[in-house]
Amino acid sequence: MSYDFDFASVLTAWPLFLEGAWLTIQLSFPATVLGFAAGTLLAIGRRGQVVWVARLCGAYVEVIRNTPLLVQVFLVFFGLATLGWKVSAFAAALVSLIINVAAYSCEIMRAGMDSIHKGQLEAAECLGLTQRQVYWHVILRPAMEKVYPALTSQFVLLMLATSITSQISVEELTAIAARVQSETFRPFEAYILVAVAYLLLSLLMRAGLWAFGQIVFTRRRRLGARA
Numbered sequence: 001m002s003y004d005f006d007f008a009s010v011l012t013a014w015p016l017f018l019e020g021a022w023l024t025i026q027l028s029f030p031a032t033v034l035g036f037a038a039g040t041l042l043a044i045g046r047r048g049q050v051v052w053v054a055r056l057c058g059a060y061v062e063v064i065r066n067t068p069l070l071v072q073v074f075l076v077f078f079g080l081a082t083l084g085w086k087v088s089a090f091a092a093a094l095v096s097l098i099i100n101v102a103a104y105s106c107e108i109m110r111a112g113m114d115s116i117h118k119g120q121l122e123a124a125e126c127l128g129l130t131q132r133q134v135y136w137h138v139i140l141r142p143a144m145e146k147v148y149p150a151l152t153s154q155f156v157l158l159m160l161a162t163s164i165t166s167q168i169s170v171e172e173l174t175a176i177a178a179r180v181q182s183e184t185f186r187p188f189e190a191y192i193l194v195a196v197a198y199l200l201l202s203l204l205m206r207a208g209l210w211a212f213g214q215i216v217f218t219r220r221r222r223l224g225a226r227a
Helices: 016-047 051-065 068-082 090-113 116-124 131-168 173-184 188-215 218-223
Strands: none
Touching: 016 051, 016 116, 016 131, 016 173, 016 188, 051 090, 068 090, 068 131, 090 131, 090 188, 116 131, 131 173, 131 188
16 A cells, blocks of 8 residues: 655645644734733632632633533634624634633642742741732742743643634634645645644744743743753
């Protein structure tokens, strides 16, 4: 059994693949930033003293982490339309990704916050720091630094998960591959090309997040740690 590879017909659609890669980035970047911010707030709420807020945050995390992302995408896309709120496929995909990554970021950040020794909090209080200063300098930044490798992996997984949004006709990389293979009848070559594109995007994203960590976390830079 033999197979003759023919990438020529697939590569002629390179402008479409570039557009798909750009849309993947447009989904990934805001979802990463907003999802991390939402996840951090959820972690603070889950560790807080207000019982009903902690339980609500916990329930949100459990529901999101124990349901498939594809189902969440469908619920947002079709659910909002059923309620009379017409949103684009891109907006529905972005909201779904933010909702999903927020739950995972919450648990990662909560683990980092729980690792902060109580003695550090007591020392900060003795120095007269305000609650906002304690949270930023003693809890949030050190916690994020400790769990930064886990956050990096989660954000890369988020970028790869954007492929699921092709199910609601978002023209990202996977959707472009499906379109090209239907026109060229070369599915193997099309998906090989997309797999390489995702690999390159993952490497670039990891490099960017590593560089960001080196800039923000000076102690990691001094120790030569890598995300």
